[in-house]
Amino acid sequence: GSGAGRRRRFLLKLSGEAFAGGGGLGVDPDVVHAIAREVAAVVADGYEIALVVGGGNFFRGAELQQRGMDRARSDYMGMLGTVMNCLALQDFLEKEGVETRVQTAITMGQVAEPYIPLRAVRHLEKGRVVIFGAGMGMPYFSTDTTAAQRALEIDASAMLMGKNGVDGVYDSDPKLNPAAVKFDALEYGEVIARDLRVADLTAITLCQDNKLPILVFELLAEGNIARAVKGEKIGTLVNT
Ligand code: UDP
Secondary structure (H helix, E strand, C coil): CCCCCECCEEEEEECHHHHCCCCCCCCCHHHHHHHHHHHHHHHHCCCEEEEEECCCCCCCHHHHHHCCCCHHHHHHHHHHHHHHHHHHHHHHHHHCCCCEEEEECCCCCCCCEECCHHHHHHHHHCCCEEEEECCCCCCCCCHHHHHHHHHHHCCECCEEEEECCCCCEECCCCCCCCCCCEECEEEHHHHHHCCCCCCCHHHHHHHHHHCCCEEEEECCCCCHHHHHHHCCCCCEEEEC
């Protein structure tokens, strides 16, 4: 990458939690539809959008491990869960008239293309949305780390982390502490030193090493994805 990246190309990370809506488990089509509408609007504006979708609404490997399962196998279950979210999002994006390709890190030819970076970039250049599923295809990693890696590989200018019910990074959990203070901007080093849990450490250090900016913002507030790509001052920007 060139450092600053392609100015109109963004990697948007969506947590699986967001897909579940209020339910916690599975996919809430109304939420996915709302996200698809917002993504369609920015694509119509000429932005190139690639997405990495999490799977916490189905399985998290670490949680299954605590309940006695083999870690690697439960991580694979976690990765497979992300693909269902990808297909739901693809469906609603196509209904919004946006051509969408899902590329998975675990090959499953009947439902998605394999992950082919140069092809992903070609899709973006043609105005298609690309959704990356199945994480990186490797146990012991997260979809946050996947998002950072994919953002770097496709030369996105930033990683946008859409959160569910929180509008940025705080010095303590705003759901537990009403006096929690929100940061407008942070350095990677502060995130790590203060253990602020913007994303997992592997993801943060990957962004730090490669100077990939991270914007943490509230996903489900109407118009926020557009504000994020336009560089309006929302959420928390993590940078050097
Ligand atoms: N996962 C993995 N390797 C990857 C990406 C994901 O093993 O490269 C597994 C891991 O078990 C993780 C699960 O997939 O818990 C779901 O992803 P994640 O927890 O990142 O989803 P989110 O929290 O964003 O919904």
